[in-house]
Amino acid sequence: MREFIAIFKELLHSAQSALARVFHWRRGLSPQDMEQIQQQRMAANLNRIMLSNVLLILFQTMNLAVDLLTKAHGSYGIYFNIGALCIIAVCLLATHWVLVILRDKSAQGVYRRSKRWFILLYYFLISILILGFSVVDLIERNSLNNFWALVVYLGVFPVLEAREAAPLFGLSLSFQLVVLLLAHAPANHLQQCVMLMMSAFVVNQVFFSSFLSTQLSRIQLEAVSHVDYLTDLLNRRGMSNWMETHKEDLRGRQVACGFIDIDYFKVYNDAYGHLEGDDCLKKISDMVKAFFAKEETMICRYGGEEILVILPGLDYVQAGRRFDALRAAIRKADIPFQASPLLDSVTVSIGYATQSVFEPGELRDLIRRADDALYTAKKGGRNRVEGYVRQEMAS
DSSP: HHHHHHHHHHHHHHHHHHHHHHHHHTTTTOOHHHHHHHHHHHHHHHHHHHHHHHOOOOHHHHHHHHHHTTTTTTTGHHHHHHHHHHHHHHHHHHHHHHHHHHHOTTSSSSHHHHHHHHHHHHHOOOOOHHHHHHHHOOOOOOOOHHHHHHHHHHHHOOOOOOHHHHHHHHHHHHHHOOOOOHOOOOHHHHHHHHHHEEEEEEEEHHHHHHHHHHHHHHHHHHHHHTTTTTOBBBBBHHHHHHHHTTTTHHHHHHEEEEEEEEEEEHHHHHHOOHHHHHHHHHHHHHHHHHHTSSSSSEEEEETTTTEEEEETOOOOOHOOOOOOOOHHHHHHHOOTTOOOSSOBOOOOEEEEEEEOOOOOHHHHHHHHHHHHHHHHHHHSSSEEEEEHHHHHHHO
């Protein structure tokens, strides 16, 4: 009995989690994550419509061929079948071309709202089309086979939120009930129709929940792969992704780039051990994040004890002041370092460069110049800030 209760509780918990994921899936997601999921969902819907078009026309062609061979529709069978096949072919061909246009014109989500309405309208019209076959099937054979086909089609293919699926399934069910009543269908057919559409809605939301789980897992994996596990800063992969994402935002703007290097970090590790070295690096990283918390910035652990900071909107003088203030703040934090050849606390050297960025390659050139400036700062005695532009002017 206890095992049964435990299993029941586990199933109930799984159902609650699935419902929460379906109805509150936006909760806790950033706008960027929601945008990614919506784009993936729209792409999946367009691909599924393409696939369903092919399967639907194959299924109906075979169905109509069988009807012709068996003369299922009496003397008017050939006209009914040819007409129905032509209607299906025209509808699916038109759908295909609309899909091609939407896919080509909306790579960046410009027509996402149009996509959503088109997808909902498509499935509604297809349900009406299949409903026509269902009525003929019901009247001539007293069969609900085509109703089953409609239920499976709507349940499996669309990737819809609950707020999108509910109106679609509700309207489709309403049309079905009206048609069945006009056809004087028995009460058990009405009951079966309602149960089938309710089941299709549940199946559709189960598939949507599965789709969400896959997308959320993908986002979490991407986030982990883009973040340094020790410092919680972006890693090199995260930096590359940030540069690709923001390349249009940075175009034509003045950008400052700075390298921050902990002075004599190898000596610190040798004196205090690598665990203490990790703690020191974590403290410096947290200080850098806190220092630039209110500014538009990208902070990355570039490698070892080097931290890269990109600050859009700062010129050479402004960047120099900000980086020097950061250097002073780290010095003032007074992190003990008795073995330092400089002072008795941890210090940093910073090299920076500024430039107006117009192409992605120029941002990488800017990073190289900041690295050169860092080399100059370390060569000049450390615990200092050096700018690449100042170096050029001196020469």
